[in-house]
Amino acid sequence: MKVVEEKNMHSLLDIRDLCISFERDGSGEKYLHAVNRISLRVDPGEIVGIIGQSGSGKTTLIMGILGLLRGAVPGVWRGEAFLDGKSLLPLCGEYAEEKSGGKIVKRNTPFQSAQEKLLGDLRGRDIVTIFQEPRAALDPYFRVGEHMLEALRRSRAPGGETELRTQGIELLQDVGLVDAARLWDLHPHQISGGMAQRVMIAMALCARPKLLVADEPSTALDVTTQAKLLELFRRLRDKHGLAILLISHDIGVIQEISQRVYVMRHGEVVESGETREVLENFQHPYTGSLVKAFAHFEHIPATSIANSDAVSLLEIKSLRKRFQQGDKSFWALDDVSLELREGETYALVGESGSGKSTLALSLMVLQTVNGGEVLYKGEDVLKADKKRMRALRREIRMLFQHPEAVLNPGMTVGAILSEGLEKDGEFTRNEIDQRISEVLDQVHLDPSHALRFPGNLSTGEKQRVTIARALITRPKLLVCDEPVSSLDLAIQAQIMELLREFQGRLGLTYLFISHNLQLVKLLAHRIGVMYMGRLVEEAPAGGFTTEGARHPYTRLLLASVPSMGDETSRSICAEFPDVEPVRLEGGCLFRNRCPWYLKSRNPECENKTPPLRNVLGGGKVACHLAGD
Amino acid sequence: MISPFLRILGKPGGYRMLLGGLLVFLLALVTITGTYWTRFKPDEMDFEHPLVPPKSAWLTRLTTTADGRKALMESHQNAAPSTSSSSVTEEGDDLLGALKEEEHPPTEASTAKVEFSALRDHGHVLGTDKNGRDMIALLVAGARSCFLPGLVACAVALGIGVPLGLFAGFYEGRWRMFARIFNGTLLSMPRMVLILVVICVLEPNVYITMAVLGATLIPRVSELIATRVRILSGMGFILAAKEGGLGDFRILTRHLFWYQNRAVFFIQFSLIMAESILTETTLSYLQFGTKPPDVSWGNIIEGSRLTFFSGQYWITFFPAVAIIMAILGFFYLGDGLNARLAYREGR
Numbered sequence: 009m010k011v012v013e014e015k016n017m018h019s020l021l022d023i024r025d026l027c028i029s030f031e032r033d034g035s036g037e038k039y040l041h042a043v044n045r046i047s048l049r050v051d052p053g054e055i056v057g058i059i060g061q062s063g064s065g066k067t068t069l070i071m072g073i074l075g076l077l078r079g080a081v082p083g084v085w086r087g088e089a090f091l092d093g094k095s096l097l098p099l100c101g102e103y104a105e106e107k108s109g110g111k112i113v114k115r116n117t118p119f120q121s122a123q124e125k126l127l128g129d130l131r132g133r134d135i136v137t138i139f140q141e142p143r144a145a146l147d148p149y150f151r152v153g154e155h156m157l158e159a160l161r162r163s164r165a166p167g168g169e170t171e172l173r174t175q176g177i178e179l180l181q182d183v184g185l186v187d188a189a190r191l192w193d194l195h196p197h198q199i200s201g202g203m204a205q206r207v208m209i210a211m212a213l214c215a216r217p218k219l220l221v222a223d224e225p226s227t228a229l230d231v232t233t234q235a236k237l238l239e240l241f242r243r244l245r246d247k248h249g250l251a252i253l254l255i256s257h258d259i260g261v262i263q264e265i266s267q268r269v270y271v272m273r274h275g276e277v278v279e280s281g282e283t284r285e286v287l288e289n290f291q292h293p294y295t296g297s298l299v300k301a302f303a304h305f306e307h308i309p310a311t312s313i314a315n316s317d318a319v320s321l322l323e324i325k326s327l328r329k330r331f332q333q334g335d336k337s338f339w340a341l342d343d344v345s346l347e348l349r350e351g352e353t354y355a356l357v358g359e360s361g362s363g364k365s366t367l368a369l370s371l372m373v374l375q376t377v378n379g380g381e382v383l384y385k386g387e388d389v390l391k392a393d394k395k396r397m398r399a400l401r402r403e404i405r406m407l408f409q410h411p412e413a414v415l416n417p418g419m420t421v422g423a424i425l426s427e428g429l430e431k432d433g434e435f436t437r438n439e440i441d442q443r444i445s446e447v448l449d450q451v452h453l454d455p456s457h458a459l460r461f462p463g464n465l466s467t468g469e470k471q472r473v474t475i476a477r478a479l480i481t482r483p484k485l486l487v488c489d490e491p492v493s494s495l496d497l498a499i500q501a502q503i504m505e506l507l508r509e510f511q512g513r514l515g516l517t518y519l520f521i522s523h524n525l526q527l528v529k530l531l532a533h534r535i536g537v538m539y540m541g542r543l544v545e546e547a548p549a550g551g552f553t554t555e556g557a558r559h560p561y562t563r564l565l566l567a568s569v570p571s572m573g574d575e576t577s578r579s580i581c582a583e584f585p586d587v588e589p590v591r592l593e594g595g596c597l598f599r600n601r602c603p604w605y606l607k608s609r610n611p612e613c614e615n616k617t618p619p620l621r622n623v624l625g626g627g628k629v630a631c632h633l634a635g636d
Numbered sequence: 637m638i639s640p641f642l643r644i645l646g647k648p649g650g651y652r653m654l655l656g657g658l659l660v661f662l663l664a665l666v667t668i669t670g671t672y673w674t675r676f677k678p679d680e681m682d683f684e685h686p687l688v689p690p691k692s693a694w695l696t697r698l699t700t701t702a703d704g705r706k707a708l709m710e711s712h713q714n715a716a717p718s719t720s721s722s723s724v725t726e727e728g729d730d731l732l733g734a735l736k737e738e739e740h741p742p743t744e745a746s747t748a749k750v751e752f753s754a755l756r757d758h759g760h761v762l763g764t765d766k767n768g769r770d771m772i773a774l775l776v777a778g779a780r781s782c783f784l785p786g787l788v789a790c791a792v793a794l795g796i797g798v799p800l801g802l803f804a805g806f807y808e809g810r811w812r813m814f815a816r817i818f819n820g821t822l823l824s825m826p827r828m829v830l831i832l833v834v835i836c837v838l839e840p841n842v843y844i845t846m847a848v849l850g851a852t853l854i855p856r857v858s859e860l861i862a863t864r865v866r867i868l869s870g871m872g873f874i875l876a877a878k879e880g881g882l883g884d885f886r887i888l889t890r891h892l893f894w895y896q897n898r899a900v901f902f903i904q905f906s907l908i909m910a911e912s913i914l915t916e917t918t919l920s921y922l923q924f925g926t927k928p929p930d931v932s933w934g935n936i937i938e939g940s941r942l943t944f945f946s947g948q949y950w951i952t953f954f955p956a957v958a959i960i961m962a963i964l965g966f967f968y969l970g971d972g973l974n975a976r977l978a979y980r981e982g983r
Contacts, residue, residue: 372879374875374878374879394883397881398881401879401880401881402881405879405880406876406879408872408875408876410872413871413872413873414872414873414875414876415873415876416873416877416891416895416896418894418895418896419895427877427880427882427890428880428881474876477876477880
């Protein structure tokens with residue numbers, strides 16, 4: 009035991025050969041090894057990343073050492089975990105010791121309150137955790153200030169309410185919430201996700217922890233907010249010497265910030281080491297599949313760059329949509345015009361709330377609009393009568409973000425697919441069956457899948473079924489609303505490959521909506537950037553770089569994409585003020601975040617809506633200050 | 637053959653579903669095929685054998701030897717005159733006959749008579765009532781008269797409640813408002829009072845009564861369906877169905893009703909059947925429902941009111957068992973389905 013403690017002198021968190029297995033059926037014979045012989049080390053002041061796809065055991069590992077898994081499922085534990093030399097597992101209260109072959113076998117035992125209390129103290133003080141969905145982790149009934157006070161009291165901070173309040177506000181300012189005094193009295197639903205995540209971090213910092221465990225902290229956030237959060241992590245490490253264990257499925261995030269990385273798969277660490285070393289000279293094929301998921305895209309030129317003289321297929325003219333939110337209302341789509349040419353991929357990017365999905369739903373006539381035209385081959389889709397609409401719905405199809413939500417769980421795949429054809433009674437049963445096996449083959453699924461229920465399919469297979477569902481009516485235009493963002497990286501690549509294949513073979517036109525800028529660059533011919541319901545820039549894929557971008561917002565988006573310690577991106581990000589996006593009235597909506605406006609205070613930006621004008625290089629931009 | 641049943645037993649609610657299903661199946665079978673295999677018609681009065689207990693036909697035959705039967709036959713021939721006199725009395729007022737029966741506890745001779753009539757194979761396996769009507773025929777006819785009005789109640793409750801719920805859940809605005817007012821009005825009236833009022837105003841027809849019962853159940857069904865539909869309408873697959881070009885009618889019937897709410901439909905069906913059987917027998921017992929000479933389990937019991945304590949237990953006992961089994965069957969079926977559904981949705 010002494011030897012062990014000496015070894016731990018310098019590691020903050022030291023996990024050795026940890027196994028967490030769950031009984032599969034309660035018989036004590038079949039086990040699911042959620043965490044299998046994992047050894048992991050975090051040193052003080054170090055940012056360590058764990059990367060792996062969903063189901064690889066990342067979260068189980070963390071919940072396990074924090075004692076948060078208890079009672080969930082009967083499990084068997086093996087191995088050791090130390091925090092600052094203190095053994096964690098006995099505190100987890102998870103085991104009765106049982107010697108077998110020299111190893112300690114740990115089993116769930118009934119609640120042991122004394123140990124639970126010790127662990128609770130440890131959890132709030134030495135290790136703190138922040139979770140993926142910050143607003144879900146904050147109690148909606150408590151104000152931000154009450155959350156902070158509670159966290160401060162819990163960490164046994166001395167002083168009365170006023171002193172604690174000053175302390176709390178200082179902490180909030182420390183994590184970049186400049187407006188902390190105003191925030192103090194707000195409820196969690198009144199602040200943005202990025203702010204909520206910062207509040208969580210400020211609460212975590214109350215106890216002056218040694219280790220911060222961040223479980224997918226930026227997954228639910230926009231790319232710009234994510235960049236700010238990662239910057240904050242870096243600052244906390246430098247300022248407070250905080251060690252951070254960062255769990256993520258996003259290789260960019262890990263690459264950007266962590267010094268060392270552990271690659272997890274099926275509950276095992278397949279590779280570990282210095283981040284740069286691991287990601288550049290990976291040994292394990294799985295790491296390769298993560299790093300190079302999209303590598304083969306780069307070598308294939310985007311299918312036959314759409315000619316500028318290609319026929320226009322879809323034209324959206326000054327589309328407007330107003331949303332009512334309580335007593336406030338705002339333009340979700342404000343005078344958006346764009347044009348899709350036949351056979352091209354037009355990508356729409358922007359932060360959440362920029363109106364991308366609203367645009368998709370509006371042009372699919374799935375919601376009403378407040379004005380404008382959607383011309384499909386010169387015909388206004390919004391004015392089509394019922395019968396014409398049915399015909400149009402066959403030619404314009406849509407892919408949705410969450411395949412599991414789109415497929416009715418009570419229907420077989422075959423029933424889901426045939427529905428699009430059955431409704432008009434034009435096809436015989438035989439023809440429909442033939443079409444089904446044809447499209448299933450096209451999306452590389454076995455025809456036998458037609459008899460299965462969506463519940464029995466993997467997420468990737470489900471998304472293939474939704475693609476088949478769209479293809480079965482032989483569409484011309486496919487509106488893809490974040491079709492891959494809920495999927496794992498490897499499956500994302502497969503689906504993107506599939507979409508690209510169809511474009512080449514069937515001549516499909518895509519309107520591709522995504523917040524993932526890297527993905528968009530690989531697939532799109534032209535890219536439109538939306539901000540607060542307006543199209544602020546349109547650029548050919550080649551000009552979509554931090555240098556080529558005309559609009560400051562596009563530059564911010566591109567610079568926020570995590571990349572391996574890229575100094576220019578970081579310096580561009582630093583130009584922009586750290587403010588939350590607010591809906592402004594009149595003029596340029598971006599001006600409160602725009603470094604150019606803040607420098608020049610151009611009155612035009614305040615009064616006049618910038619028109620979308622042509623610039624050199626074939627793009628368009630809506631900015632008073634951008635050059636030609 | 638048996639394995640699917642065994643598989644059901646392993647699931648939550650399985651026992652209840654299987655037991656209930658069996659009872660309901662038996663009831664339905666009896667209702668449909670009853671007229672083909674019953675030996676007597678329910679309105680056929682066997683004046684020779686009133687108030688025959690079930691035991692005599694059933695057990696004597698099993699327990700006595702051929703010689704014993706012969707001896708009994710002989711003793712009957714000696715007692716022949718008494719048989720005719722008793723049947724004459726039965727032709728008179730029913731009530732009087734029953735009272736007479738009470739005044740004169742069965743003598744040795746009458747016991748012999750009864751046992752002999754069993755030997756002559758009068759065929760009343762479960763005995764007869766005071767009019768000499770066969771109990772089995774009565775029970776079968778009673779099953780029919782509680783099953784069919786139950787179906788009427790279900791048809792009204794589900795036939796109006798389900799579409800109303802689907803529309804109110806799917807369309808905002810007018811439909812929802814209409815459903816709210818309609819359901820509110822119905823809920824504001826106590827069920828039994830409403831039924832009794834309708835009976836008083838219209839002629840007391842059991843089908844009308846059951847239709848009224850069904851109407852009082854509309855709010856429950858429609859609100860249940862509307863709430864589910866309201867939640868489901870916001871889900872991706874309804875949006876996707878619209879995107880796929882399906883009309884509202886198809887979305888409502890296929891996606892929202894058949895694939896998402898059919899379980900609710902079947903659960904409600906069995907629960908309403910159980911409730912309507914209970915209501916029908918109650919009303920018939922109170923002489924507001926099925927009127928004699930039409931037969932219902934309720935009015936069989938009502939007719940046996942005076943003979944029950946004089947030892948003719950069977951006239952009350954068998955219909956009561958039938959009522960309990962039928963209601964239990966439907967309740968178990970609904971309950972089991974409910975548990976099964978909750979389990980499925982929980983996954």
